[in-house]
Amino acid sequence: MKIKKDKEKIYISTPQGSLGLLALGHIGLIKWREAIENSKSTKKNPKNAK
């Protein structure tokens, strides 16, 4: 069985989320919610936008 802990993997997460992100479990959830927070702060302060 393939077996790799991949906490260090870079996930592409957007505020819209995806089933793929949900399927990653808690890591996906954390990344998704971070993306939502980032998006909110970007809206509040457009200078933060990268």
Added chain:
Amino acid sequence: MQSKQKVIVLGWDAADWKVIFPLIEQGKMPNMKIFLEKGVHGKIKTLDPPLSPMLWTSIATGVRADKHGISGFIEPTPDGERLRPVTSTSRRVKAIWNILNQEGYKSNVVAWWPTNPVEPINGVMVSNLFQIASKSIEEPWISPPESVHPKDMEETLEKFRVHPHEITLSMALPFIPNLNTDKELRKEQRTLSVLKTLANAATVHAISTYLHEETTWDFMAIYHDAIDHFSHIAMRYHPPKRPEIEQKEFDDYHLVVEAAYRFHDLMLGRVLELMDEQTTLLIVSDHGFHSDHQRPLYIPREPSGPAVEHSPYGIFAMAGPGIKKGGVEVSGASILDITPTLLHYLNLPIGEDMEGKVLHACFEETKDTQLIPSWENVDGDSGMHDKNRQENPWDAIEALQQLVEMGYIDAPDDDKLLEVEKSKRENLYYLSRNMINGGRIVEALKILEKIFQESKIIRYGQRLAFTYLALRHYQKARDLLEELKELHIHQKKEKLQKSDDPFGSNDMEEPMYLQYLEGLILLAINRPRLALPILESVQKKNPANFHVAFNIAQIHNQRKNYASAEKQFICALAIDEGNGKAHHGLGVSFLRRNLIDQAIEEFLLAITNDFYLPNAHYHLGESLMKKEQYDDAAYAFEVAIRLSPGLTKAHKWLHEIYTKWAPNETLALKTLNFLKHNIQGEITICTSIDGVNMEEMFKWFKQQDIPSEYDNKSIDEAKMLASDTSWLKTKRNEIIYIPCHCLSLLPVDLNYKLIVLEEDSAQVIDALKEAHKRDFKEKEFPLELLNKSKKDQDKIDTWIASQANLPVLILHTESIKKEEEEQAEILRNFINFD
């Protein structure tokens, strides 16, 4: 110190191979494909009734509901005044995590049904109520009391809950693509149910991946109810489209089920990624879900009505160290086998009070099963609740509401006490069905008699009538049938009076069960000629009903109309291709027509689909005997005996094999001992095709001073063999007459010697012509009579072929006339009376 074998049990409620395999073929479940190739898999048989709380508790304990105590979705509160979702405090026996707790294992249990309130195990337990969001996202989401153990884990895990309102359009689109353009669709109840189910699944998965990575554990049990919920919402829209489904609804919801399985495949992929090579994963479902032409056309408006969508076979798949590899298919699994199999795998003993078995076929190496009388008597910290605990009923009210929404239960009445009473009765009904399913029919009967007497609910009466039939209380079954007919008329009148539209009653909602019951009663009391037209009329209205086709086929088999039987068995198999009993019936039909290869094929299919069919193993043995494959035949008979130890006819065959064909003194002695204890004596019977002058022959027996009996009384007794065989045992040391069509009714707990009387066919035809002279004109070629004689001869040959160690003597009337003394001597030596 050697580390413990780690095991994950992943429960997918209602997962079904009939959906999974096509998706794998289309490349839509790649993780499942990889997982299956690494280990073993097979169908798993559910229990009746197929209700999830009962079944998941059986999976976790290895016993049925009357032992484990969880018999339905709801239960009365300890004060008896209200209802609540069934709780973990009602479970009376140890679950596998309790046994493992005692043995020093650390377990994480997530959302298993029912685990609220959580148990104080060594590890983490998150209850089945924790993930349910009962209020809007603006309001605080307060976890139900005692839904996380240890309590200090609650705050962390709450962060991984997904509220249905959080589900975004891009997450929902794979389920309902039209949401993109149709804003009205977003308000639909079915759409909201899809979002809610997806949110729950995401929560359970996120909690389990967190516990997987961030805690130390030896055993994890994770339960997902999402496939069941998605299927109840939208299986009716799953392709192929059925004519009664509106195109718009089909377009909107036809991808829900596929997306559900694909999402589970994605989650499985993540579990596989997180696992190390030493961890074993077992995926199991509690039942399947009809996804094809067997999808019911309507859902009964009764408690647990949606369960008609469940199919009797779920899935199991297992991979890990010591498990066979390469996608090996394992047959004969029951959901009761999961706990015994896991205990065996972990080198722990099985409780003798467990009702399942070890699935040895899953393992690379065979080892002996260790047994202990019961795990319930083993002391130690099991992490179970104190048995005296009581619960506040209102803690779980939201979950109760969800069950109402899902259609599993009716909304509570205003009169709550009456509702509690009704629910208690309903739970007793489920319990009685579960007991019948486990063979405890007498106990179930008492329950059914009580609840039918109290309520006069036709469903209960119907089940009671079937139970009377099973116990051969035919008169009671007939009386009850009459009562049910009256109740039915009365209730129909009431319904019409209440309804504004007298034509509103949908014909589809009358499954003609009373006629069906009547047909079965007639069949049971050996009136197949009367039963057949009734069942055929039921079949006209219910062409897709498996049981009706199956019973009609059984009648044809019983009447030896094998071609008609085959047609009906094939019809039944077109409805349910995986039904073991129908494959068995078809096999018997082939066997009796001497189509041995086809028969063997059907018996193997029967066993593959349902291992617990002793007669299928028995008939496989009988077929293999005909192929002279004695070792294989012996194995089939041995299995039949293991499943049904009193199967005397299998012991008879084994005795023949071990004495004649594959000699083995020890085994021959063993079977002989069984037969000595179980065979009630030896009877000498005489038969012939119709038209042979039996009266003359029996006169000749008397002339030779050979005790024999042939008069009207004895002929009548022979014809009534189906209902009474007791008189046979008094007929030792005399020849008795049995008409050829009654041979198959002879009981198996006697040994027989058979004398077949033969006569020239011309004489037989003349005798038949005389007997049927009204039907035949002079000089007409008696083709029908010849056919009848041939059929009679087939009946004799077939019965002989189906008997082990049967001594047969053929006497020909011509020989008797010509060599009277010699023939008499042969006969005396053959019968060898005391």
